Amino acid sequence: MEKTIITYSFFILTVLIFLWGLWFRMSIYLQGSIKGAEGADKWEKFILLFRRASKTFWRDPFWHIKVIIIDVIFHKKLLGQSFYRWLAHTLIVWGIIVIVAVHIIKLLSTFCLAGLSREIPLFSFAHAFETGTFCHFLEFLMSAFGIITLIGCLMSIIRRFFLRPDQLLTEEEDIISIFFILFLVISGFIAQGLLIAIPDIVSAHDYMGGFTENWVNYWMGIQTSLLNKITLIETLRSRPEVFWYVHIIPGLIWFIYLPHSKLLHIFTSSVTVIANKVKE
Amino acid sequence: MPIDISKLSSRHLLEIDACIRCGECLSSCPVYAERREEELNPRGKIQNLKKFIRNQYGLWARIFGPKKLNEEDIIALSEKIFRCTLCGACDIACPVLINPKDLSIATRETMVEMGHYPKALENLKKNLLSDHNISADDNEDRAEWVEDLGEIPEHGFQKDKAEVIYFVGCVSSFFPMVQKIPQNFVQIMVKGGVDFAILGEGEWCCGFPLIGAGMSRELEKLKVHNIDKIKEVGAKSVVFSCPSCYRTWKELYETDVELLHSSHLLEQLVKEKKIPLKELNLTVTYHDPCDLGRNSGVYEPPREVLKMIPGVKLVELENNREKTVCCGGGGNIEMVDPELSAGIAQKKIDEIQNTGTDIIVTSCQQCVRTISTRARKQGIKLKVMDLTEIVMMAMK
Numbered sequence: 001m002e003k004t005i006i007t008y009s010f011f012i013l014t015v016l017i018f019l020w021g022l023w024f025r026m027s028i029y030l031q032g033s034i035k036g037a038e039g040a041d042k043w044e045k046f047i048l049l050f051r052r053a054s055k056t057f058w059r060d061p062f063w064h065i066k067v068i069i070i071d072v073i074f075h076k077k078l079l080g081q082s083f084y085r086w087l088a089h090t091l092i093v094w095g096i097i098v099i100v101a102v103h104i105i106k107l108l109s110t111f112c113l114a115g116l117s118r119e120i121p122l123f124s125f126a127h128a129f130e131t132g133t134f135c136h137f138l139e140f141l142m143s144a145f146g147i148i149t150l151i152g153c154l155m156s157i158i159r160r161f162f163l164r165p166d167q168l169l170t171e172e173e174d175i176i177s178i179f180f181i182l183f184l185v186i187s188g189f190i191a192q193g194l195l196i197a198i199p200d201i202v203s204a205h206d207y208m209g210g211f212t213e214n215w216v217n218y219w220m221g222i223q224t225s226l227l228n229k230i231t232l233i234e235t236l237r238s239r240p241e242v243f244w245y246v247h248i249i250p251g252l253i254w255f256i257y258l259p260h261s262k263l264l265h266i267f268t269s270s271v272t273v274i275a276n277k278v279k280e
Numbered sequence: 281m282p283i284d285i286s287k288l289s290s291r292h293l294l295e296i297d298a299c300i301r302c303g304e305c306l307s308s309c310p311v312y313a314e315r316r317e318e319e320l321n322p323r324g325k326i327q328n329l330k331k332f333i334r335n336q337y338g339l340w341a342r343i344f345g346p347k348k349l350n351e352e353d354i355i356a357l358s359e360k361i362f363r364c365t366l367c368g369a370c371d372i373a374c375p376v377l378i379n380p381k382d383l384s385i386a387t388r389e390t391m392v393e394m395g396h397y398p399k400a401l402e403n404l405k406k407n408l409l410s411d412h413n414i415s416a417d418d419n420e421d422r423a424e425w426v427e428d429l430g431e432i433p434e435h436g437f438q439k440d441k442a443e444v445i446y447f448v449g450c451v452s453s454f455f456p457m458v459q460k461i462p463q464n465f466v467q468i469m470v471k472g473g474v475d476f477a478i479l480g481e482g483e484w485c486c487g488f489p490l491i492g493a494g495m496s497r498e499l500e501k502l503k504v505h506n507i508d509k510i511k512e513v514g515a516k517s518v519v520f521s522c523p524s525c526y527r528t529w530k531e532l533y534e535t536d537v538e539l540l541h542s543s544h545l546l547e548q549l550v551k552e553k554k555i556p557l558k559e560l561n562l563t564v565t566y567h568d569p570c571d572l573g574r575n576s577g578v579y580e581p582p583r584e585v586l587k588m589i590p591g592v593k594l595v596e597l598e599n600n601r602e603k604t605v606c607c608g609g610g611g612n613i614e615m616v617d618p619e620l621s622a623g624i625a626q627k628k629i630d631e632i633q634n635t636g637t638d639i640i641v642t643s644c645q646q647c648v649r650t651i652s653t654r655a656r657k658q659g660i661k662l663k664v665m666d667l668t669e670i671v672m673m674a675m676k
């Protein structure tokens with residue numbers, strides 16, 4: 001339970017700092033002028049914009065959902081401009097979306113509910129989240145979309161550092177962003193592999209049990225055998241908190257960094273696309 | 281003196297952050313094609329602006345205090361910002377639908393507020409507000425071009441009442457090189473039986489040059505005057521041969537009257553067979569003026585007119601419709617940096633020549649002027665025509 005409290009504390013703190021970061025950026029935008037909000041303060045402007053946005057959305061929710069799917073998530077315009085760029089971007093976007101979603105689901109189900117199931121009988125059904133098919137499916141999703149993200153990152157790196165099209169301009173921010181994601185994905189794979197390689201850390205977890213796809217077993221088997229060859233394995237066995245340092249903490253830092261980096265375009269460009277489509 | 285971001289809209293500030301320097305806008309920017317300077321392309325301008333804003337309002341500025349801006353940096357920023365044709369090609373290219381053109385105009389307004397803008401624009405403002413035209417001519421002479429027409433009615437087209445007002449625009453009214461545009465257009469309208477009038481000295485500049493100069497606040501007086509004049513005549517429609525006047529009226533003049541570009545009216549007259557067209561044996565190409573095509577969405581009417589003239593073969597430019605490259609006549613850059621404008625015009629001429637024809641038709645007096653002037657200076661054999669001219673040619 002102590003570990004759970006620490007995890008939650010870190011997670012909640014990260015979310016709070018992340019939200020503050022988003023508000024900080026947004027408060028800069030809100031210093032700008034808004035038609036019909038002359039003399040209003042930031043909060044008043046924010047509320048006005050929120051009301052306008054929801055009013056516009058509810059006027060035709062299906063059209064907005066279509067725009068979000070086709071133009072924001074699938075990035076239709078980019079597909080028309082460069083298939084390579086579109087593919088790299090889409091792989092990273094979908095990889096991150098699914099990985100973040102699975103992390104949240106895992107936190108709530110296999111971690112939060114399963115933790116409660118040991119102490120509160122009402123939650124006993126959640127035992128299954130630790131070892132059942134649901135858990136395995138989530139692990140599989142993480143690995144599969146980890147590979148997707150990894151391919152996207154490698155494609156981006158190849159384009160930025162080897163193909164180097166004339167239009168590209170590489171600055172520190174670009175290097176940090178792409179290698180940060182790459183590091184998180186690779187460290188995620190290592191962490192996952194370590195959990196399999198050192199079963200006594202999570203002895204109760206049967207990662208492959210009940211999962212029949214042979215290629216998944218094969219893939220995990222390769223990771224396990226490779227990691228077993230690493231001499232540091234014994235150290236890791238006695239210091240499982242290393243996972244925190246190599247994957248979880250950088251992951252949380254990445255979230256905090258996000259509103260102050262170019263990755264903020266995940267939110268800002270979504271707004272510009274939707275706003276322009278509405279204007280059209 | 282910090283850059284006051286309250287002069288920019290919230291949307292502009294968000295767009296500045298949404299730009300991730302992908303560079304899709306580079307290949308479409310005529311200024312960058314000519315100068316190849318990073319700070320002159322839309323990405324460079326946005327990044328420059330982002331740097332200024334982060335230095336003043338970013339996280340580090342919040343923690344350690346804003347970075348002191350030096351005058352030279354602001355002057356350099358201003359010089360770059362005013363070197364843009366405002367053609368809007370970058371708006372079309374941006375994968376996340378940022379509007380660098382609008383951002384450029386808003387930044388120009390901020391620069392004007394700060395007092396950092398090309399001095400040529402000060403004269404422009406003075407001319408517009410005192411003489412009500414861009415060339416500082418006496419506005420009484422606005423309809424002088426009428427006198428060069430052979431037979432003219434007694435009223436000289438300045439009637440008290442009419443169904444349609446022909447808003448001629450400053451360039452066509454005062455620049456002899458393009459006065460044939462209104463001269464041809466009024467003759468076509470007479471032949472087509474259109475009940476029209478011109479405003480003569482009652483017409484004031486629409487205010488479009490002020491928008492590009494970052495001085496749109498000064499536009500109100502011109503707008504109110506022009507709308508009042510239309511009401512006096514009781515016109516139901518206003519027709520423009522100038523795409524920039526057309527666009528300014530469409531976007532900023534709150535009026536109920538129907539607004540048409542000359543190509544709309546020509547298409548209507550030709551379709552209804554109100555003007556007889558003889559066969560012309562010509563192969564032509566068509567240049568979409570930025571303010572008519574990309575910025576107003578009028579692509580087909582001029583093409584329809586050309587296709588309806590017997591014997592005219594239309595060959596499209598490599599970059600046509602929304603991908604059209606600016607001729608170099610927009611954004612007031614002719615005043616700010618004439619060499620840049622001429623260089624862009626040369627690229628346009630090269631593109632025209634690649635089609636294998638030496639006749640270019642367009643629907644804008646400024647495009648006619650810019651392309652013709654460059655071709656003439658370089659001794660290039662190129663016939664630059666407005667749509668009204670080719671229609672007139674077919675009518676004779």
